[in-house]
Amino acid sequence: MNSSLALDLEKTSRTANGGIVVLLGLFALAGNFISFYFHFGTVAFLLLVLLNTYWRHFQSSHTLLANFGFLAQFRYLAESVGPEFRQYLFSSDTEERPFNRNERAEVYRKSKGIDSSSAFGTLLSYDPEEAKIRHSFYPTDKQRLEKFDVAVGAARGLETTYHINRPIMISAMSYGALGENTVRSLARGAKLAGIPMNTGEGGYPKYHLMENCDLIFQLGTAKFGVRNEEGYLDDQKLADLAAKDQIKMIEIKLSQGAKPGKGGLLPKEKITKEIAELRGVPQDKDVLSPAHHLECVDAKTTVEFLARVQKVGGLPTGMKFCLGRDDEFRELVQEMKRQKTLPDFITVDGGEGGTGAAPKSFMDDLGMPLFEALPLVHQILSEEGVRAQIVLFASGKLISPGKQIKAMSLGADVAYSARGFLLSLGCIQALQCNKNSCPVGITTHEPHLQKGLNIEDKSKRVANYVDALHHEFDELLAATGAASASSLTTKNIYFSNANQSVAANN
């Protein structure tokens, strides 16, 4: 495009590069002949000229700097502050990802106990491709709504059967990814709200245990906290942990939505004495999290491992995964039937799930989305005749009651959220969880950043969020005409033509 107003960048940069040399000379002369004060300018331009000479003639890693000199730095400057400008000024209320401003504001209001009613109409484009909840002509009277109660472990007749009484739980986030104050705020909030909290795979849940809430211990592929030196399960350590009163369930993590099929690496520089103790790893070696449990190499060994954990732990035990191939999952379920070992629950994590750190390509391109995977898992379990014995948890951006109702219509029994709870703590979606520099002190271990995160205050917000979610969940449930969440089916959800395949499968 040619415009008379267009700036000729090459000419401008040539002028600027020459201009600073001329200015340097002028300041030097003025400093010498008029007043020494002008040498302040001489020094400033001298440094700029030296830097500019380096950028233009002695480096080759930045083409723009080599071609255009110091003016190119303005591009890097603008680029570096771009995300903040977009977030605060230029992005509309509904276009940010992973959560837009409206979604975040809704969580903030719920967690602060502020009225969250809006006026005039939806701000969404009411996207016809998105699933919507179907309401009934005959909504359920509030007093007829049944109490939310999901029993995990009841199918096996376990004495340790655990009852979940609210539709939402705190999903897996480990100490390590989160700071100490965050873990304690969430745990205290969970206790106040009467919901269980998943410990994440970060090893012995020291800070989770401090607040006396119910816990789901997550057994990650590296088995932090319950591993032997080679990274295999140490039965005794698991038995000791499971014997703790607060540990109510065990979740074997096969994969995670944000990075399915990927292990992690904990560099030795980041392993403090405390983390080494909690995770049960040496402090002087990098720790590799394998992509799969060393014990689980096929369906047979995976089910054997499940049976072993169920036996050693004696608690309701399930598995978490992000669905990849449904034929593999069916094979796994058939193997469970052969070995007469069913998990007490299955957590289906959508590919849109969150993480503290993962390679971008894994976040963007791997794993089935929750609303496609969930009905498939529900369908396979039903077809194999074991659905009634297994509780289904769902996770993946389920931060609002509407999404939770949709998930339950697609087969879930209980919803999990991690990032929703981070937002309730005041997360501003700065997207720095992997940098230890979280400005609101949530995903950092820096004491000066954690200082602002008051455990007493924030734990109340967590509880407020759960209360407000549950209240609205009941209202929506009543509107569907159902008496309980367990009676929701795909009949309660509307799919556009684009998504008919999901409905057709059920």
Next chain:
Amino acid sequence: MKTTLPTRLAQVVAASILIFASVMKFKGDPGAIEIFTKLEMEPGGRYIAAIFEMLAGLLLLSSFAAFGSVLAIGMMAGALIAHATRLGLEVNNDGGALVGQLAIVLLSSLFVAISRRKEIPIIGSSF
């Protein structure tokens, strides 16, 4: 980035000299007054230089040492210009001690700036 012992040492050396020089200027040390009189900057220039030296010294001792080192390099470049154009190598028969101090601060600040260059926003990533 991990800060090495030599870098920390260089920070402390440069900061000590800068803070000492700054205090002498604030106190109105006769040597400093003479220098700034020769530069025709007395007393304003002396106070400005003292403020910048103090700031550079304190920054060098803080987590913003990279910024302190750049400021110190600037100050020392200015001092070099003064010695080259008006003061000469020897000031008040000091046998070149002042220029020696200047060289120590300049070299240690350069060392700090180079080893902590990644901490300087925008510019740091180009090295």
